[in-house]
Amino acid sequence: MLGKSAGGLYWMYRYLERSENTSRLIEAGFRNALTRPASSADEWSSILDAAGARQTYLDRQTAFEQPRVIDFLLRDRSNPSSVLAVVEAARNNARMVRTALSREVWEAINECWMQLKSTLARQVSDRDLPAVLSLIRQQNALVRGATHGTMLRNDVFNFARLGTFLERADSTARILDVKYYVLLPSISHIGSALDNVQWENILRAVGGHSSYRWLNGPDVTARGIAEFLILDSRMPRSLAFCAAKATANLSYLEKEYGTRHNCQEQAEALVGRLASTSINRIFDGGLHEFILDFLADSAKLGATIETDYRFYG
Amino acid sequence: MSETGEFFDEMLGPSGKARRPYDEYQGWFEGEDIARLRRKSAEAENFFRRTGITFNVYGQEEADERLIPFDIVPRILSGREWARLTKGIDQRVRAINAFLHDIYHRQEILRAGRIPVELIEGNDAFLPQMIGVSPPGNVYTHIVGTDLVRTGENQFYVLEDNARTPSGVSYMLENRETMLQMFPELFGKIPVRPVQDYPTRLSRSLSACAPPATTGRPVLAVLTPGIHNSAYFEHSFLADNMGAELVDGSDLRVVDGRIAMRTTEGFRAIDVIYRRVDDDFLDPLNFRPDSMLGVPGIMDVYRAGGITIANAPGTGIADDKAIYSYMPDIVQFYTGEKAILENVPTWRCSDPDSLAYVLDNLAELVVKEVHGSGGYGMLVGPAATKKDLAAFRAKLEAKPGNYIAQPTLALSTVPILTKAGLAPRHVDLRPFALVSPEGIDLTPGGLTRVALKQGSLVVNSSQGGGTKDTWVLEE
Numbered sequence: 001m002l003g004k005s006a007g008g009l010y011w012m013y014r015y016l017e018r019s020e021n022t023s024r025l026i027e028a029g030f031r032n033a034l035t036r037p038a039s040s041a042d043e044w045s046s047i048l049d050a051a052g053a054r055q056t057y058l059d060r061q062t063a064f065e066q067p068r069v070i071d072f073l074l075r076d077r078s079n080p081s082s083v084l085a086v087v088e089a090a091r092n093n094a095r096m097v098r099t100a101l102s103r104e105v106w107e108a109i110n111e112c113w114m115q116l117k118s119t120l121a122r123q124v125s126d127r128d129l130p131a132v133l134s135l136i137r138q139q140n141a142l143v144r145g146a147t148h149g150t151m152l153r154n155d156v157f158n159f160a161r162l163g164t165f166l167e168r169a170d171s172t173a174r175i176l177d178v179k180y181y182v183l184l185p186s187i188s189h190i191g192s193a194l195d196n197v198q199w200e201n202i203l204r205a206v207g208g209h210s211s212y213r214w215l216n217g218p219d220v221t222a223r224g225i226a227e228f229l230i231l232d233s234r235m236p237r238s239l240a241f242c243a244a245k246a247t248a249n250l251s252y253l254e255k256e257y258g259t260r261h262n263c264q265e266q267a268e269a270l271v272g273r274l275a276s277t278s279i280n281r282i283f284d285g286g287l288h289e290f291i292l293d294f295l296a297d298s299a300k301l302g303a304t305i306e307t308d309y310r311f312y313g
Numbered sequence: 314m315s316e317t318g319e320f321f322d323e324m325l326g327p328s329g330k331a332r333r334p335y336d337e338y339q340g341w342f343e344g345e346d347i348a349r350l351r352r353k354s355a356e357a358e359n360f361f362r363r364t365g366i367t368f369n370v371y372g373q374e375e376a377d378e379r380l381i382p383f384d385i386v387p388r389i390l391s392g393r394e395w396a397r398l399t400k401g402i403d404q405r406v407r408a409i410n411a412f413l414h415d416i417y418h419r420q421e422i423l424r425a426g427r428i429p430v431e432l433i434e435g436n437d438a439f440l441p442q443m444i445g446v447s448p449p450g451n452v453y454t455h456i457v458g459t460d461l462v463r464t465g466e467n468q469f470y471v472l473e474d475n476a477r478t479p480s481g482v483s484y485m486l487e488n489r490e491t492m493l494q495m496f497p498e499l500f501g502k503i504p505v506r507p508v509q510d511y512p513t514r515l516s517r518s519l520s521a522c523a524p525p526a527t528t529g530r531p532v533l534a535v536l537t538p539g540i541h542n543s544a545y546f547e548h549s550f551l552a553d554n555m556g557a558e559l560v561d562g563s564d565l566r567v568v569d570g571r572i573a574m575r576t577t578e579g580f581r582a583i584d585v586i587y588r589r590v591d592d593d594f595l596d597p598l599n600f601r602p603d604s605m606l607g608v609p610g611i612m613d614v615y616r617a618g619g620i621t622i623a624n625a626p627g628t629g630i631a632d633d634k635a636i637y638s639y640m641p642d643i644v645q646f647y648t649g650e651k652a653i654l655e656n657v658p659t660w661r662c663s664d665p666d667s668l669a670y671v672l673d674n675l676a677e678l679v680v681k682e683v684h685g686s687g688g689y690g691m692l693v694g695p696a697a698t699k700k701d702l703a704a705f706r707a708k709l710e711a712k713p714g715n716y717i718a719q720p721t722l723a724l725s726t727v728p729i730l731t732k733a734g735l736a737p738r739h740v741d742l743r744p745f746a747l748v749s750p751e752g753i754d755l756t757p758g759g760l761t762r763v764a765l766k767q768g769s770l771v772v773n774s775s776q777g778g779g780t781k782d783t784w785v786l787e788e
Contacts, residue, residue: 001558001576001577002558002560002564002574002575002576002577003564003575003576003577004561004563004564004575005558006577092540095365095540095545095549096540098365098549098553098559099549099552099553099557099558099559103364106364106365107363107364107365110363110364110365111363114362114363155577159577253577257577257578259578309577310575310576310577310579313563313575
């Protein structure tokens with residue numbers, strides 16, 4: 001396949017994944033604001049951080065007011081990561097790589113774009129927000145469903161999945177990074193239970209609050225949450241899960257093309273590091289440092305993939 | 314309808330009774346509820362939008378992607394009518410390819426004095442770079458979209474030959490797909506010849522024109538100017554349905570004397586490139602140096618037999634509007650036969666007597682720019698205001714050689730579905746012919762364009778025209 005198409009697919013699915021992640025972040029922030037309005041500004045500020053959009057926001061705004069932040073994250077065209085902007089980018093990429101997509105996938109992404117474009121044409125009121133957020137995820141699910149149900153399991157599919165997993169791992173890591181202070185031993189150490197609302201927010205932001213309870217029961221600890229989101233390979237948004245999946249996609253490409261690339265070494269090293277460590281070791285070395293390392297590795301991996309498969313020339 | 318009687322209606326004919334090819338359809342239609350059909354029509358629009366069958370409009374940001382309106386009443390041709398059109402197009406396309414070969418080689422037709430030398434020498438559509446070049450299989454126009462109009466039971470005219478890169482074939486296919494989904498029962502009743510294998514035929518036909526350098530199964534690619542081109546949908550549609558790669562200039566470069574595309578596994582040679590990029594932009598080294606759409610050096614590879622370019626560069630000289638008026642002579646010269654399909658009588662304004670006639674009768678004529686397309690820069694005399702006429706008169710006097718004029722044809726009508734039921738509208742027809750060393754293959758159908766405004770004779774989609782499914786009957 002064309003290098004350009006591989007890049008187009010990879011980014012199409014990165015953008016889609018980003019729209020879903022942003023909608024989860026907004027949902028977490030919105031719930032927080034409903035339950036404890038006093039901390040709302042701080043919460044929105046950290047959400048902008050997790051979305052990687054804090055600086056762009058501050059270029060235009062001074063205060064972290066809920067309606068502004070939500071509008072910025074959902075539909076501001078000056079924010080290249082707003083849901084509207086990334087859905088449009090995903091759909092543009094889909095047009096570019098249309099010959100690689102099944103008709104169902106194309107129609108699903110086109111429909112996703114049409115629906116969200118019209119829904120996000122105006123500012124969304126608090127009353128409509130839950131429905132809009134769920135629409136974003138539903139539309140994403142339709143594209144994902146069409147992808148799984150109708151696409152050949154060839155290089156096209158594997159480039160698409162690579163985009164999904166790299167973006168997802170990034171997103172989970174950034175949420176952990178923004179919130180790591182909540183999980184610091186200094187707070188939970190004293191024996192007081194971890195702030196319920198805070199941890200729920202983290203889990204909610206990655207769509208994992210009920211799976212966590214299902215796996216761990218009522219015992220909520222900082223280490224438990226961190227372990228769940230970093231090392232638990234059953235959790236589809238954990239770093240370990242995403243790294244393993246991306247590595248599998250790369251080995252598929254190796255088999256199909258008969259060539260082993262640098263990106264594969266990097267991906268395998270990443271999987272190896274996650275497999276050989278433990279949550280205690282991570283906390284001993286510093287959670288924040290661990291996450292920074294992970295983000296750097298994942299960015300490097302993305303860049304190597306782009307070169308190895310000639311996305312741009 | 315004020316127009317009944319004045320124009321030939323293909324459904325109702327002069328007597329007001331359904332003509333044979335429409336017999337069954339008419340019967341079905343009368344049993345239908347207009348409201349239901351109107352709903353179906355809205356569904357069709359939805360279907361087009363959902364599948365992204367759109368064309369881009371330059372310079373309109375919000376209405377970036379527009380739909381070409383689709384009318385659900387089919388345009389129906391009998392098997393016999395089609396057989397005659399097939400013969401006529403076949404003959405004309407053969408003549409065009411012979412003409413192109415001649416004009417870029419020995420120029421016998423000029424020596425014989427059948428067309429004036431100035432018409433070729435001073436013409437931008439004539440590419441000196443093609444002199445002495447023989448394309449693989451001697452095929453110049455791999456795809457031809459002949460524009461036909463009709464004025465009566467047996468009167469068809471060729472309006473344009475479209476020998477460069479005719480577009481619209483995706484609409485032929487998607488219109489049929491839409492009709493099949495909406496009215497499956499009709500296809501059970503009426504024997505309509507299928508068109509859906511066009512992409513397979515195209516890919517077979519292009520493969521048969523592979524260059525000498527090909528090893529193994531020919532690799533095909535569709536070259537698009539890019540995602541913002543007005544026909545981008547069609548480019549991706551065709552690539553997809555042929556199983557060819559859709560490439561743009563940035564994917565291509567010359568590698569070891571071949572045109573190669575950048576794939577995830579390195580550069581891979583292409584054998585046949587179906588380009589939807591104009592000659593001017595094809596090769597910045599040989600034509601426009603500022604072109605970002607083409608491949609530097611592709612012409613050199615082409616001349617050395619490393620790639621087939623479809624259609625061949627320089628075919629524009631055959632569908633130039635100034636050459637058009639000589640087509641009956643061209644057909645005669647190369648086939649030794651009289652042209653089966655008629656030309657519309659044409660006055661070349663470069664000729665002083667013709668110019669005088671045209672100026673005297675401007676209000677009755679259609680005047681076209683020799684190099685124009687898309688219905689732009691054209692005057693429809695009977696529909697023009699006094700001001701339009703005066704403005705055009707000035708243009709004609711300033712540069713007569715830029716214009717040709719034709720009588721305003723009484724274009725046939727086919728009904729469309731309106732709120733009030735059926736209403737006649739003017740149509741034209743563009744069938745698509747594929748040319749390979751194995752012969753000329755005409756897909757039974759085509760693109761019917763329809764002027765949606767009552768009385769309008771302009772069918773171009775850029776000017777508010779719509780499309781219809783075109784049915785060719787088995788019998």
